[in-house]
Amino acid sequence: MSQQLADTLVKILSDLIAIPSPYPPSDSVAICAYAADVLRKAGYEVEIASRTKGIDNVVARLGKGKPVIAFNVHVDTVGVGERANWNSDPFTPVVKDGQVFGLGAGNCKGSMAVQLWLAQEIARRGGPTKGEVIFTFVGDEETLGPDGMAFLRDSGRVRPDALILGAQTENQLIVAERGVMWARITTTGKAAHAGAPHNGDNAIMRMVRIVTHLDHALMPLLSKRQQGPLRSTINIGMFHGGHNTNVVPSLCTVEIDRRLLPGETVQQAYAELEKLATAAGEPKESYKVEFLTGTNGFNAPEGGQAVAAFKRAIEAQTGQEARFLTATGVSDGRYYADDGIEIVNFGPGSGAQGHAANESVPIAEMVEAAAIQLAVARSLLGVK
Numbered sequence: 001m002s003q004q005l006a007d008t009l010v011k012i013l014s015d016l017i018a019i020p021s022p023y024p025p026s027d028s029v030a031i032c033a034y035a036a037d038v039l040r041k042a043g044y045e046v047e048i049a050s051r052t053k054g055i056d057n058v059v060a061r062l063g064k065g066k067p068v069i070a071f072n073v074h075v076d077t078v079g080v081g082e083r084a085n086w087n088s089d090p091f092t093p094v095v096k097d098g099q100v101f102g103l104g105a106g107n108c109k110g111s112m113a114v115q116l117w118l119a120q121e122i123a124r125r126g127g128p129t130k131g132e133v134i135f136t137f138v139g140d141e142e143t144l145g146p147d148g149m150a151f152l153r154d155s156g157r158v159r160p161d162a163l164i165l166g167a168q169t170e171n172q173l174i175v176a177e178r179g180v181m182w183a184r185i186t187t188t189g190k191a192a193h194a195g196a197p198h199n200g201d202n203a204i205m206r207m208v209r210i211v212t213h214l215d216h217a218l219m220p221l222l223s224k225r226q227q228g229p230l231r232s233t234i235n236i237g238m239f240h241g242g243h244n245t246n247v248v249p250s251l252c253t254v255e256i257d258r259r260l261l262p263g264e265t266v267q268q269a270y271a272e273l274e275k276l277a278t279a280a281g282e283p284k285e286s287y288k289v290e291f292l293t294g295t296n297g298f299n300a301p302e303g304g305q306a307v308a309a310f311k312r313a314i315e316a317q318t319g320q321e322a323r324f325l326t327a328t329g330v331s332d333g334r335y336y337a338d339d340g341i342e343i344v345n346f347g348p349g350s351g352a353q354g355h356a357a358n359e360s361v362p363i364a365e366m367v368e369a370a371a372i373q374l375a376v377a378r379s380l381l382g383v384k
Helices: 005-015 028-044 105-124 151-153 204-221 265-279 305-317 334-335 365-383
Strands: 045-052 056-064 068-074 094-097 098-103 131-138 164-166 179-188 232-241 252-260 287-295 342-346 360-362
Touching: 005 028, 005 105, 005 365, 028 056, 028 105, 028 131, 028 151, 045 151, 045 265, 056 105, 056 151, 068 252, 068 365, 098 105, 105 131, 105 360, 105 365, 131 151, 131 232, 131 365, 151 232, 151 334, 164 305, 164 334, 164 365, 179 204, 179 265, 204 232, 204 252, 204 265, 252 360, 265 287, 305 342, 305 365, 334 342, 342 365, 360 365
Parallel strands: 068 131, 068 164, 164 342
Antiparallel strands: 045 056, 056 131, 094 098, 098 360, 179 252, 179 287, 232 252
């Protein structure tokens, strides 16, 4: 391990941990100002783009032409949570046993430190000799909101040929990700005294009948939908109804999370949910199905140019065959799922560290990630 590189990465990460960027309130202004300053000094053309006050995003460019290779990390973190569970101040970086501890160290400021170093190193080497490199540091990821990477795509600021997202993959690869669709079902009834429930119409019981039908009709279908380790799933994450024990409830809602295989679309999943809810047989005016949000999944070809470059770099750096991991959650790559580009999640740290107290990232993995991504930049962009 290069001690000089390790020290540099620890210094950058320490600076980042010391700049609070938790959700709530999802304020990314200060940390984006830090990144923008680093990138401007390195020679990049830098823009701070914002649609909503308090949620800034950095877009930094160097080079021109094709291919366009974009690197991305989200700058926001989850909140501290229960402060008593932390062994030290979450915003004061601690270096111990070869790791850096602090809020966001793994998710995802470790990757941010590596990408800031990489941006500087690419510029120091004269920049791309072919194509353009873009570094993006965005907010609004932890909220699944529209004002981060989604905004950069929708506004046309970032439309790459390959998108490399910083993630906790222990320097292995995630190139396939399920889509997600959120929906709400609302049932209505008639309130009455619980002592005479026959005078009312119980909205909770109506919801139970609809949900039971969904369970019986949809689960057998989903159990057959599988691509390798990826599976179609459904989860009822919220169930609310009633306001008092002695009142027949007149309103009930559930919110549903559907995870979709690459190839399944959000529109298809919503239509399927609507159809099955209707088949439960409740009066049409007594329930409503609403679409909340959703994005399709993606599956980058393992033989694609960017994926192949990562495989070569990982194997050269580690002496072992690159591994393809299965994503549990969703990344900002989902906003580009329908664009026909290569999307790669890669970075130091373990997913088990994300969103946990005493979060940390191994320094050796940051050094390794830096070397691998520099090799990828040399392969794809002709960096010297």
